Amino acid sequence: xxxxxxxxxxxxxxxxxxxxxxVYIKRAEEGKKLPPIRKIPAVDAMEEGIxxxxxxxxxxxxxxxxxxGRLSSEYLGMVIASLNCLEHVAKLCARLGVPLVVSAPSRPxxxxxxxxxxxxSYRSExxxxxxxxxxxxxxxxxxxxxxxxxxxxxxxxNCACNxxxxxxxxxxxxxxxxxxxxxxxxxxxxxxxxxMYAFAMLADFSMIAEEIYAAGALVSxxxxxxxxxxxxxIGKFFALAVIILGLIVSAISLPTFLVxxxx
Amino acid sequence: MSITIxxxxxxxxxxxxxxxxxxxxxAPPNAILGEIKGSFTSWAVIIAxxxxxxxxxxxxxxxxxxxxxxxxxxxxxxFSSITLFILVLFVSxxxxxxxxxxxxxxxxxMNIMKPIASITRGICFFYCISAAYRAFKLESWEAxxxxxxxxxxxxxxxxxxxxxxxxxxxxxxxxxxxxxVGATRGGIVxxxxxxxxxALRTLYNKELSVKLVSEVE
Numbered sequence: 001x002x003x004x005x006x007x008x009x010x011x012x013x014x015x016x017x018x019x020x021x022x023v024y025i026k027r028a029e030e031g032k033k034l035p036p037i038r039k040i041p042a043v044d045a046m047e048e049g050i051x052x053x054x055x056x057x058x059x060x061x062x063x064x065x066x067x068x069g070r071l072s073s074e075y076l077g078m079v080i081a082s083l084n085c086l087e088h089v090a091k092l093c094a095r096l097g098v099p100l101v102v103s104a105p106s107r108p109x110x111x112x113x114x115x116x117x118x119x120x121s122y123r124s125e126x127x128x129x130x131x132x133x134x135x136x137x138x139x140x141x142x143x144x145x146x147x148x149x150x151x152x153x154x155x156x157x158n159c160a161c162n163x164x165x166x167x168x169x170x171x172x173x174x175x176x177x178x179x180x181x182x183x184x185x186x187x188x189x190x191x192x193x194x195x196m197y198a199f200a201m202l203a204d205f206s207m208i209a210e211e212i213y214a215a216g217a218l219v220s221x222x223x224x225x226x227x228x229x230x231x232x233x234i235g236k237f238f239a240l241a242v243i244i245l246g247l248i249v250s251a252i253s254l255p256t257f258l259v260x261x262x263x
Numbered sequence: 264m265s266i267t268i269x270x271x272x273x274x275x276x277x278x279x280x281x282x283x284x285x286x287x288x289x290a291p292p293n294a295i296l297g298e299i300k301g302s303f304t305s306w307a308v309i310i311a312x313x314x315x316x317x318x319x320x321x322x323x324x325x326x327x328x329x330x331x332x333x334x335x336x337x338x339x340x341x342f343s344s345i346t347l348f349i350l351v352l353f354v355s356x357x358x359x360x361x362x363x364x365x366x367x368x369x370x371x372x373m374n375i376m377k378p379i380a381s382i383t384r385g386i387c388f389f390y391c392i393s394a395a396y397r398a399f400k401l402e403s404w405e406a407x408x409x410x411x412x413x414x415x416x417x418x419x420x421x422x423x424x425x426x427x428x429x430x431x432x433x434x435x436x437x438x439x440x441x442x443x444v445g446a447t448r449g450g451i452v453x454x455x456x457x458x459x460x461x462a463l464r465t466l467y468n469k470e471l472s473v474k475l476v477s478e479v480e
Contacts, residue, residue, distance in 0.1 A: 004291050011289050014459070021463045077458030080470055109310055111317070137325065140318030144383045156339075170387055177390035191458065193450045200409075201394035209450045213457030224469045228460045235456040 013238070020234045024227035034223065035230045042187050043215050045205035046085070049161035049185040050092045058160025058184070062089050063103035063150055063175065064110075065168035065190060066143045075167040078191040079110055081216030082166035083117055088219035089163055090121035094130060101153055104138040105166070106146040111138065147171035151178040164188035164203075165212050168195050176202035189215070274468045281466055322350055349375065412438050 003011055028034060053060050064082035067075050086102065093100040102118060104111050115136055122131035139149030151174055154162060162179035164172055168190040179186050180202055188199050189207025199206040207215055213232070217225045249257045280303050287296040326343035333340040352371065360367040399410040418424035419435020464470045 001291055003289050007289055014285075017456070017459055018463055021460055022467065025464070025467060025469055074455070074458055076465075077454075077461040080461045080465065081457075109307075134325070134328075138318060138321040140322065144380045148379075148383060170384075173387045173390050173394070174383070177394060180394075191454045193447055193454060196450070198391075198394070201391075201398035210453040210457040213454075213461060216461075225464065228464050231463075232456045232460045235459070236453060239452055239456070 013235070016238055017231060017235050020231040021228055024231045025224050028223035028227035031223075034227055035233070037214070037218065037226065037229060040207065040211055040215050040218065042189065042205040042207045042211070043218050045185070045187050046089060046163060046219070047092060049163065049187055050089065050096060050098055052185055053098045053160035054096050056158075056160040058158040059099040059101055060089065060093050060161045060163065061101050061103065061150070061154055061157075061159045061179070061184075062086055062163045062165075064105055064114075064166030065164065066106045066146050066171050067167035067169065074191075077213060078167040079105075081191070081212045083110070083113060084216035084220045084225070085163070085165045085212075086114065087117050087121050090118045091125055094122045094125035094127040097127075097130070099157075100135055101157060101159075102136045103146075103150045103153065104136055106139065106141045106143055111136075143169060143171050147174040150175045154178050154184065155182055158182075159184045161185045161187070164190075164199075165207070165215070166190060167192060168198070170195070170198075172198045173202070278466055278468075281462075319350065319354075323347065412442070 024034070050060055062085075064079060064086070067078075090100060090102075092098075100118070102114060104114055115133070118136060119128070119131050122128050137149065137153060139146045150171075153159075154175070155178060159179055159182065162175070162184045164175060164186070165188055168188075169192070172188070172190065172195060176186050176188065176198060185205075186203040187205045188203045189209070189212045190196065190199060191209055191212055193209055196206075196209060200208075210232075214229055217229055220226070252260070283296070283299055283303065287293070287300040290296060326347050329343040330340045330347070333343075335341065335344055353368075356368050356371055357363055362368070363372075395413070399406060399413060401407050401410060415431065416435045416438050418428075419431050419438075424435075425432040461470065
């Protein structure tokens with residue numbers, strides 16, 4: 001046996017996704033047409049929120065969640081999507097001259113990436129002199145300290161737009177509520193399904209689960225990255241087909257199904 | 264170091280580690296592969312352990328600068344000095360009495376840290392209720408469906424609900440077992456696909472944010 005028992009389907013699915021992702025990246029690089037992508041209101045709202053911060057003279061706050069720095073496990077995708085959004089936000093803030101505060105996650109493996117992205121965004125906008133390391137705050141590895149630290153920053157430094165995208169736990173409730181209470185615009189989402197309710201209730205513009213990945217790809221503006229969304233949809237269609245097949249098999253029983261398909 | 268090497272080294276490390284982890288997951292149980300995977304994952308733990316040092320350094324720097332800039336007499340400086348004092352207190356007690364498992368450390372932990380943590384959690388749930396109130400306003404069809412499902416399920420959960428109207432119990436259970444599970448699984452599957460695609464893009468060295476930062480001189 002070359003594959004561990006019970007993991008053949010997993011391997012098949014991974015192979016399908018790996019091949020489709022590669023094919024779509026190649027298509028994007030060759031300049032071929034990619035499937036159209038629908039608009040995500042929260043993405044447009046980022047620009048609106050930062051513009052609002054200019055009018056109100058407040059700052060923009062960005063955080064990727066307590067586990068938004070983990071470069072492993074199921075959090076990796078959320079962290080990368082969040083970093084793509086951070087780049088977009090930092091560029092807009094640099095361009096418009098709005099103060100930006102980035103709360104580093106309580107798991108800071110991604111801290112060098114965060115600092116590099118913000119610094120590079122300011123440099124690419126020709127505003128490197130506006131970049132300051134104090135823009136990136138780290139509150140320690142405790143979730144409570146993380147949430148309290150962010151709430152303090154939001155209230156003390158007059159936050160006008162709060163953007164929370166990444167791997168959030170219950171800490172997002174406090175952060176979103178603090179920003180809401182001082183009249184800041186809340187934009188955010190998480191890939192953690194269990195915390196979606198907090199964003200649905202407290203954010204002015206929320207992204208539902210996988211929309212954060214789509215948002216990360218959209219704001220990057222890179223065809224190679226956007227092409228991944230098409231590959232993701234093919235994976236979803238495959239999963240849907242498997243679900244429908246499972247539904248039929250469970251309804252008519254496996255032996256009947258095998259007779260039906262002539263096996 | 265040239266830009267190519269700076270970009271190439273992280274990609275190579277990521278790819279090699281990822282291939283090992285993937286092979287270990289799919290291959291039949293193998294002691295050598297398991298050991299290699301164990302070493303890689305323990306490196307992640309080592310990196311995470313640096314958070315404690317990093318956190319303390321950031322805290323001292325941020326609040327120290329604030330005290331110097333604002334002065335101890337100002338409100339900002341006063342709160343920063345309290346924060347630094349508590350940090351010094353915890354570290355000193357930990358170092359002086361032999362770690363975090365001692366009764367002395369436990370005493371200050373239970374009397375300072377624990378109440379603060381409990382208050383934070385408590386506030387979380389108050390915010391949750393006030394947020395639910397705002398979300399459940401009858402402003403749209405979506406909000407109305409949330410309101411109806413939320414009220415029915417809340418009534419099922421409280422003892423008075425089934426006592427007054429017994430069918431509420433099966434209605435609440437149905438909401439939890441069918442619409443809730445269906446939507447949740449759909450969301451989880453879609454999220455997982457998004458996550459896998461990003462991981463694959465990173466492996467192919469096409470993930471923009473990671474690539475750009477490693478290329479910055």
